[in-house]
Amino acid sequence: MATTLSTPPSDTSAPKRSAGRPARRRGELRFVLACLLPALVLFVLFMVVPTVNVFRMSFFTWSGFSPDMRFVGFDNFVKLFDDQQFVRAFQNTVALLVVVTVVTMGSGLFLAAIMTRQRLRGRNLYRFVLYIPNVLSVVVIAAIFSAVYDQQNGLLNGTLRLLSLDGLQQVWLGDQDLVLWSVAISMVWQSLGYYMVLYMSSMASIPEELYEASGLDGASTTRQFFAITLPLIWQNLRTTLTFFVMSAVNLSFVLVRAMTGGGPDGSSEVLLSYMYKQAYTNSSYGYGMAIGVVIFAFSFLVSLLVSRATRREPLQF
């Protein structure tokens, strides 16, 4: 490992170790600073300062490139309540969050449980396939689903036509009542495999004896799931749930941005995409950042609530 290190005779190392303490401390401090500063400078410059700026700018009206920047206090936030488009974006975000979280977590847990408990043949292959969406970029996923949902020649409508089910054909991304569901489906498609693989690996560490013992006592598979599996992976579930809320807020944005652009007519707009629209298209940077603050507060609050609501005494096995 340390092949390039020479091994000096022991007597030369003695004086080095007994060198004066202040000099040693100073050398140590210099080393610590040299190692720490580059990372800290980048972190402060590109993360801390922009984050502070989101909050600061939300109290101003500013059109971006003009020097005219006016302090307006909480005006931007007050305006939000009367903004129908904002209210809609908020509702869409909450709806997506609830639907996608419940479906992804629920089916992820269920599938992981049956795959872990029943040793299926070819598990590695399933695992490989299920994890694929997680390595694809959101643009690719948006492009794939645009191709699947395509009105004329898409996989979905084309197949329905082939099955003579023309009546079921839909304008999947162009129908105001449908578009949010179409987005939700692609979100579940993207994240389901990731959570399955995650839960499978934590379920695999539960000792087999627990299931065998309870099986001898006559417990059904369903009962085993709720009495053994679920409590033992609870901490893991809790962490993933907390993080999932935040990543779903982001995923909904990047998908919507690439797939529907918030349309048709704002019916698939989510909070982050609306913030973008205000900032770049509308050049209302102050107003956009007020939306940013709301998103920060919202996702923090939801994560906190989820974490509180799922708190249990940790179980050991």
Add this chain to the structure above:
Amino acid sequence: MTPITSPRNRGDRPRAGRVLTYVLVIAIALVIAVPVAWVLLASLKKKSEFYGSPWTLPDGLHLQNYIDAFVTAHMGQYFFTSVLVTLLGLVFVLAVSVPAAYVIARYEFRGRGIIEMALLAGLFVNVNYIVVPIFLMLVDWDRALIDVLPGGFFIDNPAVLSLVYAATSIPFSIYLLTAYFRSIPASYEEAASLDGASRFQVMTKVMLPIARPAVITVILFNFLAYWNDFIIALTLLPGDGKTLQVGLLNLMTAQKAAADYGRLYAGMVIVIVPVLLLYAIIQRRLIEGMSSGGVKG
């Protein structure tokens, strides 16, 4: 992680349940695999083949789509930009995160607690929230430099994009590396410094090789994040030098207007294949890294 081999055969388990499980799992695997495979196949179709049944196989290898995508749609050039930005980003993030994580894990100094807290809080700040202020800040810097560099320096600069990538993944990288460095016994370093190695040598020659698994995990996750990002790239490279993802986004917009499916599907394959290949090679490591390194944001 390793599957526990049960001593008892599960022959007594109801067969119907087992069959149902297979059906379910295969159905889900198909739902995921079919759209991807469909795109791969469709990228070889001629324009006339896109009408009619979506389930027909391509007539032949219609490679014109790829030539269109690479040359006419500049995907070849964007590919190069993406490779450059991703590699540079990885170099930057490793160069700053490894030493910082090592020092945080191994040295006592004033302010360490605060720095650790700040970095932990940084895990919760997603880049998407702060792209707008980053963009405005870079525009501001460009304006300040207008006398020296009239063409601008910070916007439309792939190296600056890499730097922003690196900076925004610092919390995650340091978090992962610090945890790993802490798990290494101190005896290695003591032995090396008794042998007369300098602090820097101890870090690079002794600790870094031991921490290789953590470094690889950091590289993998950051590679995927940089390669797949489009929001930051869209904002910071508004000019001609785009990344692959932004190029694909443009192809999508163009397809909506002109119904040019072939070029879009070929473009998608160009974006998908490198990632899929890498994934096939390192999948075990990726999935294990995911379960040991906690959850990504």
